[in-house]
Amino acid sequence: MGKIALITGITGQDGYYLAKLLLDKGYQVHGVRQPLAHDDTHHLTPLRHALTLHWGDMTDQTSLNHIVQSVQPDEIYNLAAQSHVGVSFAVPEYTMNVNGHGTIRLLEALRLYAPEARFYQAGTSELFGNSPAPQNEQTPFDPQSPYAAAKLLAHQAVVKYRTQHGIYAVNGLLFNHESPKRGDDFVTQKIVKAALAILAGQQDALVLGNLDAERDWGHAVDYVEGMWHMLQQDVPDDFVLATGQACSVRQFVEEVFTALGHQIKWQGQGLDEVGILVENNQEVVRIAADYYRPAEVHCLIGDSRKAQQKLNWSASTTRQQLIQDMIDAQQDIYGADIQTQRIRA
Ligand code: NAP
Ligand code: GDD
Numbered sequence: 001m002g003k004i005a006l007i008t009g010i011t012g013q014d015g016y017y018l019a020k021l022l023l024d025k026g027y028q029v030h031g032v033r034q035p036l037a038h039d040d041t042h043h044l045t046p047l048r049h050a051l052t053l054h055w056g057d058m059t060d061q062t063s064l065n066h067i068v069q070s071v072q073p074d075e076i077y078n079l080a081a082q083s084h085v086g087v088s089f090a091v092p093e094y095t096m097n098v099n100g101h102g103t104i105r106l107l108e109a110l111r112l113y114a115p116e117a118r119f120y121q122a123g124t125s126e127l128f129g130n131s132p133a134p135q136n137e138q139t140p141f142d143p144q145s146p147y148a149a150a151k152l153l154a155h156q157a158v159v160k161y162r163t164q165h166g167i168y169a170v171n172g173l174l175f176n177h178e179s180p181k182r183g184d185d186f187v188t189q190k191i192v193k194a195a196l197a198i199l200a201g202q203q204d205a206l207v208l209g210n211l212d213a214e215r216d217w218g219h220a221v222d223y224v225e226g227m228w229h230m231l232q233q234d235v236p237d238d239f240v241l242a243t244g245q246a247c248s249v250r251q252f253v254e255e256v257f258t259a260l261g262h263q264i265k266w267q268g269q270g271l272d273e274v275g276i277l278v279e280n281n282q283e284v285v286r287i288a289a290d291y292y293r294p295a296e297v298h299c300l301i302g303d304s305r306k307a308q309q310k311l312n313w314s315a316s317t318t319r320q321q322l323i324q325d326m327i328d329a330q331q332d333i334y335g336a337d338i339q340t341q342r343i344r345a
Contacts, residue, residue, distance in 0.1 A: 002026035006071050009079030011040040013181040018224040023050050030071045032056040043181050058102025069113040075231050077120045085147045086293050092146035100153035107161045118231045119169040121158045124151050125300045136240050136303035144295040168236045175242035175302040179220040180329030192326045195256045196334040198284050209291025211250040214299040218243045219317035229311040242302020243315040259323050
């Protein structure tokens, strides 16, 4: 029989791609779903029949104990989180409870009920904050948000359970990764969907915050492979996964419109800056202070040479392929209208 994996956060973006990867590898896959979420399994529809889902919550020790005890997993992937950095400033205590204390709860469940299980923690490049790029495993942490502070607690807990309790527990320090399954509130998906809706005549403008933030955007399908590799090593260790390519929000906007056959030019500065379609001067991008964060992380670019050398992992999907994949996934909704718009332009 194949190995047994338990995934928290299975209903999210990475949960889908990881569950698919593990099922393809012959794993029996179990997942945790929150009791209060509604419509939480729509991403999982193609896989749903092959998965076993359990009610549980990262804020509830009893449910995590019960799930770990009954599933007896070989591998636990802790992907569950309040994962929106901007939102974490509004709900800092909740974010710490889910992302920080929740990780400790799950590690305790493992230690008590399945101590031989291997543990993957969904760590983040946000830990590096404004430490100079490129960032790697040696770069000092500089958390800028409640989200990053909570993930730092989780990171340190994983290291302690590894060194003090002898548990095979690892931190993946993952840079931004996107896909058609990306939540609508993250900037890449927001840009893709807005560009399509604007060109289809269904939306007035795309309203954004800091256009100058730089991120290292890869495709989630590559990153879940890296997670799996981290749990197959002889010795547990922490790894950065990244593409090594920087791209600003501004550039990402340009690339999405270019992929749709349109060119953007920029006018004005700061909150008055606008993005305009070259072909007809239509104002399609505006800025709003609401989308700025109390503390900005300016530039995240990963150096994943350690993962390349020790895991034989590298990000194989280019940003252009990622953008095309995200656009293609929306074609059912916007396809016909977009064609019309192109002919008119
Ligand atoms: P996501 O799409 O936001 O998924 C988050 C998952 O966590 C969802 O399944 C959500 O359930 C679940 N969850 C939230 N609160 C929970 C709670 N209290 N109890 C149980 N489950 C809960 O995030 P993602 O992009 O897949 O990212 C996966 C993980 O990697 C997260 O921990 C994130 O912080 C981390 N990470 C992501 C990136 C990235 O670029 N994507 C980079 C570095 C690290 P519902 O569906 O019910 O809301
Ligand atoms: N969400 C959002 N919405 N971000 C915007 C907007 C906007 O309207 N305008 C500009 N941005 C900027 C943000 O300020 C940030 O600098 C950048 O776009 C990316 O924002 P997000 O897509 O929300 O992602 P993130 O980088 O903050 O966080 C993601 O990546 C982290 C890894 O670095 C999340 O997936 C985190 O969970 C993950 O840890």
